[in-house]
Amino acid sequence: xxxxxxxxxxxxxxxxxxxxxxxxxxxxxxxxxxxxxxxxxxxxxxxxxxxxxxxxxxxxxxxxxxxxxxxxxxxxxxxxxxxxxxxxxxxxxxxxxxxxxxxxxxxxxxxxxxxxxxxxxxxxxxxxxxxxxxxxxxxxxxxxxxxxxxxxxxxxxxxxxxxxxxxxxxxxxxxxxxxxxxxxxxxxxxxxxxxxxxxxxxxxxxxxxxxxxxxxxxxxxxxxxxxxxxxxxxxxxxxxxxxxxxxxxxxxxxxxxxxxxxxxxxxxxxxxxxxxxxxxx
Numbered sequence: 001x002x003x004x005x006x007x008x009x010x011x012x013x014x015x016x017x018x019x020x021x022x023x024x025x026x027x028x029x030x031x032x033x034x035x036x037x038x039x040x041x042x043x044x045x046x047x048x049x050x051x052x053x054x055x056x057x058x059x060x061x062x063x064x065x066x067x068x069x070x071x072x073x074x075x076x077x078x079x080x081x082x083x084x085x086x087x088x089x090x091x092x093x094x095x096x097x098x099x100x101x102x103x104x105x106x107x108x109x110x111x112x113x114x115x116x117x118x119x120x121x122x123x124x125x126x127x128x129x130x131x132x133x134x135x136x137x138x139x140x141x142x143x144x145x146x147x148x149x150x151x152x153x154x155x156x157x158x159x160x161x162x163x164x165x166x167x168x169x170x171x172x173x174x175x176x177x178x179x180x181x182x183x184x185x186x187x188x189x190x191x192x193x194x195x196x197x198x199x200x201x202x203x204x205x206x207x208x209x210x211x212x213x214x215x216x217x218x219x220x221x222x223x224x225x226x227x228x229x230x231x232x233x234x235x236x237x238x239x240x241x242x243x244x245x246x247x248x249x250x251x252x253x254x255x256x257x258x259x260x261x262x263x264x265x266x267x268x269x270x271x272x273x274x275x276x277x278x279x280x281x
Contacts (some may be wrong), residue, residue: 011130022145060113084118214257
């Protein structure tokens, strides 16, 4: 096998695949603002009506994480991710064919929202199974796809809109998601055990990997799994974290929607708005 010949641990292939998946998924979401003016002109909608498209998608992909994670634990992450990627691709394709803003609410708002919701958590969860000692590094490299997608996809979509129109841009983006995204999803292996490997590529006979060791922190992991959602909802730190995340999200996601039209209001060129959005990534 080529990977063994070059001494490449398959966990890093999984990390690369997840990075690609998050690049495509969140790049598709956060490039929305480049389509903002096109939607307004095409469907004669107000800014609030147009921004509702992104609001629906954002609410869904963050809300569905808990559900998609549980489904992935039961049937396996790969097929949940494949489903999510397919929904994103189909949502983009149907958006390119929309004739009313209500159809955009369904195709983009619901389609992209559900698709990303069924892609993000299962994909990141797979990385956790492949690494223990280097889990932080692996997770960081994987979620780097979100930043890269925010950096690259708005520029790419703006180029496509300038080159043709917004409908063609969505068709091209759909083709990229379905081809590259599905390829990355099918390369994902659920856990190192399925390939006869250990996390972090540890030697097969290494002690401490086959089961919990006393004092190794495994007891903490087991006890954490026994904590229910109801127990968490009763704790003060959870609500503090929730409130902090909620407030931070308001300041973060409003620019993702309104930055481009606001920059045009100030008299800046479209390219400036795209550059500002990409810098957030």
